[in-house]
Amino acid sequence: MSIFTDMYRRLRAAQPEPVPTLEPEPEPTIRLVGFIEMHVAHTCNLTCESCSHYSNHVHKGVLDPAQAEDWMRAWSKRIVLKEFNLLGGEPTMNPRLSEFVVLVRKHWPTAHIRIITNGFFLHRHPALPSILADDGNASIALSLHHRDPEYLERLRPVFELLEGWQRDHGTVVETRHSDRRWTRRYLGFGAEMLPFEDGQTRKSWEICPAKHCKQLHDGKLWKCSPLAYLGLQKEKYDLSPKWDPYLQYKPLESTCSQRELDEFLLREDEDACSMCSAEVRSFSLPNPLRSRPATETPVALP
Numbered sequence: 504m505s506i507f508t509d510m511y512r513r514l515r516a517a518q519p520e521p522v523p524t525l526e527p528e529p530e531p532t533i534r535l536v537g538f539i540e541m542h543v544a545h546t547c548n549l550t551c552e553s554c555s556h557y558s559n560h561v562h563k564g565v566l567d568p569a570q571a572e573d574w575m576r577a578w579s580k581r582i583v584l585k586e587f588n589l590l591g592g593e594p595t596m597n598p599r600l601s602e603f604v605v606l607v608r609k610h611w612p613t614a615h616i617r618i619i620t621n622g623f624f625l626h627r628h629p630a631l632p633s634i635l636a637d638d639g640n641a642s643i644a645l646s647l648h649h650r651d652p653e654y655l656e657r658l659r660p661v662f663e664l665l666e667g668w669q670r671d672h673g674t675v676v677e678t679r680h681s682d683r684r685w686t687r688r689y690l691g692f693g694a695e696m697l698p699f700e701d702g703q704t705r706k707s708w709e710i711c712p713a714k715h716c717k718q719l720h721d722g723k724l725w726k727c728s729p730l731a732y733l734g735l736q737k738e739k740y741d742l743s744p745k746w747d748p749y750l751q752y753k754p755l756e757s758t759c760s761q762r763e764l765d766e767f768l769l770r771e772d773e774d775a776c777s778m779c780s781a782e783v784r785s786f787s788l789p790n791p792l793r794s795r796p797a798t799e800t801p802v803a804l805p
């Protein structure tokens with residue numbers, strides 16, 4: 504071996520390890536999400552038994568548009584939506600309902616905006632049909648919760664109002680017979696409310712009608728309404744400790760990593776799904792105009 508070759512080898516061996524350059528964090532990729540939902544009011548004028556949003560438990564509170572805009576601003580940097588549902592509770596019980604349409608449009612220019620309502624207080628929002636018409640990509644879903652003649656008669660003014668909005672403003676209205684596929688989401692009511700204990704999380708998720716209904720609540724994304732609003736139940740009632748594991752559920756923060764966001768969006772069944780029934784427990788929904796528990800104040804309807 505020549506002296507030069509030997510020297511070359513020794514110099515190569517003495518070379519310091521290359522210092523890894525610090526790559527800047529890649530910009531987060533905006534993910535496409537089918538739809539999310541947001542309570543603009545926790546309160547509701549009806550009392551549908553086993554409501555998956557717990558709104559039959561007479562929660563109070565309406566969402567402030569300024570607070571909602573903070574949440575939307577943060578999340579619109581992370582997700583783009585095909586659809587945004589404004590609901591509750593009963594969204595028309597928020598006197599500022601129309602403002603939320605404008606806010607959603609500001610942050611998600613292409614999303615379809617759907618207001619899901621039982622209809623009874625739509626008359627409190629005379630500006631709404633013009634705002635929906637100006638938006639051009641928004642609609643109302645009228646959710647029917649009973650077929651009893653008394654219930655339908657109370658809805659008659661709502662149908663007349665919506666006919667007028669369709670005629671004069673081109674409002675797009677879809678009617679949903681929500682009571683036809685009603686299932687039990689938990690056992691009991693109030694402090695006596697209990698989770699199911701079927702122990703088959705995959706089956707519970709597979710039959711779950713809420714499995715794609717992600718909620719924007721408290722600035723975070725939640726898997727579904729029963730998890731998002733369980734905290735409201737805990738604040739109001741001395742719930743059984745059987746709910747404690749589900750109250751530990753961690754929603755997704757808007758500051759999450761890209762990986763956390765992707766995992767959240769792809770996640771199907773998880774431990775929390777064990778609080779839900781693993782079989783379809785259908786029942787005939789009692790008239791929600793009359794089923795409010797005796798301890799609560801009567802329903803005020805027009």
Ligand code: SF4
Nearest residue numbers: 547549551554558592
């Ligand atoms: S109308 Fe019935 S299902 Fe809808 S939020 Fe009110 S109580 Fe729940």
Ligand code: SF4
Nearest residue numbers: 707711727775776779
């Ligand atoms: S916890 Fe799971 S099964 Fe229960 S409502 Fe949410 S997504 Fe559905």
